[in-house]
Amino acid sequence: MATMLFIFATSTLHSQQIDLLLKGGHMIDPKNKIDEQMDVAITNGKIFQVAKNISPQQAKKLIDVSGLYVTPGFIDMHVHAFNGTDVDAYIANGLTSLPPDGFTFRAGVTTVVDAGSSGWRNFRLFKKQTIDKSQTRVLAFLNIVGNGMVGRFEEQDTTDMNPQQTAYMIKKLFPDIIVGIKAAHYWGDFTQVDRAVVAGNLANVPVMVDFGEHQPPNSIEDLFMKHLRPGDIFTHTYSYGPTVRETVVDDNGKVKPFIFQAQKRGIIFDVGHGGGAFSWRQAVPAMQQGFQPNVISTDLHAESMNGGMKDMSNVMSKFLNMGMSLHDVILRATWNPANVIKRTDLGNLSVGTEADITVFNVRKGDFGFLDIRKTTLKGTQKLEVELTIRAGKIVWDLDGMSAPPWEEELQKK
Amino acid sequence: MLLWKGRTTWHAIIVIILFIVLFTPSVIRAQQYDLLIKNGHVIDPKNRISAKKDVAVAAGKIAKVADDIPAAQSKKIIDASGLYVVPGLIDIHTHVFVGTKPDKFADGIYSVSPDDFTFKSGVTTVVDAGTSGWRNFPVFKEQVIDKSQTRVLAFINIAGSGMSGKPLQEDLNDMNADSAALVIQKYKDIIVGVKIGHYEGNDWTPFERALEAGRQSNTPLFVECHLPQYSLEDQLKKMRPGDIITHSFEQVAERMPVVDERGNVRSFVLAAQKKGVLFDVGHGGAGFWFPQAVPAFQQGLVPNSFGSDLHRFSMNAGMKSMLNIMSKYMAIGMSVEDVIVRATWNAAKSIKRKDLGNLDEGTVADIAVLSLQNGRFGFIDAAGNRLEGSRKLEAELTVREGKIVWDLNGIAAKPWKQ
Numbered sequence: 038m039a040t041m042l043f044i045f046a047t048s049t050l051h052s053q054q055i056d057l058l059l060k061g062g063h064m065i066d067p068k069n070k071i072d073e074q075m076d077v078a079i080t081n082g083k084i085f086q087v088a089k090n091i092s093p094q095q096a097k098k099l100i101d102v103s104g105l106y107v108t109p110g111f112i113d114m115h116v117h118a119f120n121g122t123d124v125d126a127y128i129a130n131g132l133t134s135l136p137p138d139g140f141t142f143r144a145g146v147t148t149v150v151d152a153g154s155s156g157w158r159n160f161r162l163f164k165k166q167t168i169d170k171s172q173t174r175v176l177a178f179l180n181i182v183g184n185g186m187v188g189r190f191e192e193q194d195t196t197d198m199n200p201q202q203t204a205y206m207i208k209k210l211f212p213d214i215i216v217g218i219k220a221a222h223y224w225g226d227f228t229q230v231d232r233a234v235v236a237g238n239l240a241n242v243p244v245m246v247d248f249g250e251h252q253p254p255n256s257i258e259d260l261f262m263k264h265l266r267p268g269d270i271f272t273h274t275y276s277y278g279p280t281v282r283e284t285v286v287d288d289n290g291k292v293k294p295f296i297f298q299a300q301k302r303g304i305i306f307d308v309g310h311g312g313g314a315f316s317w318r319q320a321v322p323a324m325q326q327g328f329q330p331n332v333i334s335t336d337l338h339a340e341s342m343n344g345g346m347k348d349m350s351n352v353m354s355k356f357l358n359m360g361m362s363l364h365d366v367i368l369r370a371t372w373n374p375a376n377v378i379k380r381t382d383l384g385n386l387s388v389g390t391e392a393d394i395t396v397f398n399v400r401k402g403d404f405g406f407l408d409i410r411k412t413t414l415k416g417t418q419k420l421e422v423e424l425t426i427r428a429g430k431i432v433w434d435l436d437g438m439s440a441p442p443w444e445e446e447l448q449k450k
Numbered sequence: 451m452l453l454w455k456g457r458t459t460w461h462a463i464i465v466i467i468l469f470i471v472l473f474t475p476s477v478i479r480a481q482q483y484d485l486l487i488k489n490g491h492v493i494d495p496k497n498r499i500s501a502k503k504d505v506a507v508a509a510g511k512i513a514k515v516a517d518d519i520p521a522a523q524s525k526k527i528i529d530a531s532g533l534y535v536v537p538g539l540i541d542i543h544t545h546v547f548v549g550t551k552p553d554k555f556a557d558g559i560y561s562v563s564p565d566d567f568t569f570k571s572g573v574t575t576v577v578d579a580g581t582s583g584w585r586n587f588p589v590f591k592e593q594v595i596d597k598s599q600t601r602v603l604a605f606i607n608i609a610g611s612g613m614s615g616k617p618l619q620e621d622l623n624d625m626n627a628d629s630a631a632l633v634i635q636k637y638k639d640i641i642v643g644v645k646i647g648h649y650e651g652n653d654w655t656p657f658e659r660a661l662e663a664g665r666q667s668n669t670p671l672f673v674e675c676h677l678p679q680y681s682l683e684d685q686l687k688k689m690r691p692g693d694i695i696t697h698s699f700e701q702v703a704e705r706m707p708v709v710d711e712r713g714n715v716r717s718f719v720l721a722a723q724k725k726g727v728l729f730d731v732g733h734g735g736a737g738f739w740f741p742q743a744v745p746a747f748q749q750g751l752v753p754n755s756f757g758s759d760l761h762r763f764s765m766n767a768g769m770k771s772m773l774n775i776m777s778k779y780m781a782i783g784m785s786v787e788d789v790i791v792r793a794t795w796n797a798a799k800s801i802k803r804k805d806l807g808n809l810d811e812g813t814v815a816d817i818a819v820l821s822l823q824n825g826r827f828g829f830i831d832a833a834g835n836r837l838e839g840s841r842k843l844e845a846e847l848t849v850r851e852g853k854i855v856w857d858l859n860g861i862a863a864k865p866w867k868q
């Protein structure tokens with residue numbers, strides 16, 4: 038009797054070990070070099086086990102994900118999420134920024150990094166208003182401009198570019214949320230970038246640069262070779278606006294040789310699609326000539342959300358249709374950005390990691406993908422996110438694969 | 451010589467004038483439309499059209515709907531073969547008074563920004579369901595309505611501060627029919643009715659005041675639930691023909707469900723429908739249950755409109771988008787035509803905005819181009835249960851006032867050339 042009780046007790050315990058089991062999916066976890074069928078078990082919001090065949094008897098909830106891909110939750114390293122009600126502001130506390138949750142989970146994203154919408158003066162407002170209130174994990178690059186992206190005019194104020202204050206805010210106050218520094222929208226020389234790099238050195242974080250709006254354009258070769266450090270990030274890689282921004286592909290359709298050297302040197306190339314920064318005439322030749330971005334990101338904001346960008350899974354699908362392998366696309370949306378922002382606790386499915394997981398299918402059909410110049414690339418594959426899990430909780434379920442049939446529920450009554 | 455030269459000049463001028471007279475009309479005609487959507491299956495319930503037609507747009511308005519409009523007459527052509535072309539969809543139940551107040555709908559983070567969700571779902575008009583009242587409507591207008599590409603209309607809450615949480619939204623002293631009616635009068639192009647909801651007392655004063663504001667302004671009443679002390683039967687009795695009840699298929703403790711324990715639609719509910727009370731879906735996070743909606747549909751209690759009740763807590767749940775709700779009803783058994791009429795013309799009539807929800811010539815060019823996906827799909831209700839379906843609507847192209855505001859697969863764009 039005692040033995041029986043013991044067996045019963047242990048088996049009950051055993052059967053409750055796993056909160057959620059995703060079974061039969063094809064896992065792509067670039068960090069752990071997994072690209073094959075693998076089950077994943079979640080307990081207490083964390084990855085509990087990854088193995089070939091985990092018994093469903095151990096799980097409180099089972100979801101059959103056969104025929105689908107299972108990956109770490111995507112990291113969108115370039116968004117603008119400091120939404121607010123200042124109708125005169127541009128991105129900082131303004132209407133151009135977006136609350137992230139409406140865009141992330143449906144596109145498989147579990148972590149976003151705000152790209153400098155706030156600076157040290159208004160980061161706390163951003164944190165209170167958006168970061169603390171979002172289900173999505175929101176990290177941030179802090180703008181080298183103290184007021185962040187209030188408006189183009191304010192962003193020119195070099196007296197508001199204070200490396201020390203910026204670094205203090207990162208190191209002393211919010212090291213868990215702020216992952217880097219942003220320099221953007223500056224009309225002058227290299228002053229802004231250099232200040233950002235000073236701050237980056239003080240805080241030991243990377244700098245992300247949106248390097249445009251100079252007439253004539255400043256040299257990006259100088260930027261990569263003389264001003265930025267290995268690990269710093271160049272965003273809007275495939276932008277085409279040659280009068281104000283030097284392009285990576287020249288007028289003859291050739292990737293400039295120093296671009297390869299810069300990437301070799303450790304400069305990180307980020308997509309940052311946005312409403313004006315992704316053109317096929319740059320991206321396609323670059324892909325054909327072997328120049329690939331390190332990170333795929335959206336530059337999500339009100340002026341990109343309904344245009345060619347749409348969402349993270351759409352931008353990833355673009356690269357799939359340009360010929361990048363699915364594994365390499367996932368790498369650039371998970372483990373690569375995690376490394377770039379020095380958050381190696383993210384973007385992987387190692388046991389013990391917070392359970393941020395994306396389950397998707399690759400839909401086949403005749404698709405078109407718009408760039409920001411209103412031209413279309415035809416494609417046959419599209420990522421469609423079926424299920425998104427954030428810290429072990431299902432936060433998106435497109436087709437109700439985690440839900441029981443309603444008639445069953447009725448019969449229980 | 452001079453004369454001869456002069457005659458030549460005159461001849462040349464005459465030839466040029468003739469040329470202009472003869473050919474300009476055709477040149478003008480060749481460009482008389484800005485946008486031509488060709489070969490689509492047009493469903494325009496108001497005009498009883500469900501057939502292959504072309505739709506031409508000029509100066510932001512519907513210029514012509516006809517069997518065959520020559521491509522040469524338009525600056526831009528979109529081939530909509532195999533797609534449905536319908537009036538821009540109208541979502542009569544949303545919460546879009548987005549702001550930064552924590553834990554609030556009015557000017558708060560529980561509301562969402564309309565443009566983030568509408569166009570990708572074929573919606574061109576939303577109606578805010580009383581998130582603001584007469585006191586804070588001007589803030590709503592400045593912050594959201596005036597700044598949105600989506601047409602944002604509103605029901606005004608009988609509570610002066612709208613959905614500002616307790617105790618403010620329960621304060622009888624703040625429920626003023628005259629003030630509400632005045633604001634409706636002032637913004638009559640935007641405010642389409644009065645909302646009552648979120649009152650936990652058992653006296654009928656708030657309801658009466660909302661009705662009074664509706665009477666004064668000649669607008670319908672929009673009845674949400676969250677009125678736990680009112681009986682459903684009494685609410686429906688007090689409602690006038692044309693008044694709208696939402697969360698119709700809810701199954702929660704705070705309101706009696708429309709379908710009884712044995713699975714039958716209550717007779718007084720059917721009587722209210724017969725009287726002319728309109729039933730809106732109001733899906734939301736908790737407002738739509740298959741055990742209510744499915745038997746109701748089978749017994750003839752079919753919703754008049756597909757209000758989504760879009761807000762922070764419904765956007766990622768079973769609701770997702772207005773198209774998802776429409777697809778749900780197709781899975782329950784509704785035809786495409788019956789779904790479209792409810793998402794367009796019925797919705798427009800219910801808010802007395804007959805200028806919307808149709809493709810009449812001269813109407814503002816709000817158009818949705820939808821594709822019908824075939825496959826195995828699942829749909830989720832508020833209880834977290836699933837209904838299987840084989841068809842799903844997807845928004846290919848959305849046009850708002852003649853402008854393309856959503857293009858899923860780039861059908862309005864040129865192919866990229868190396």
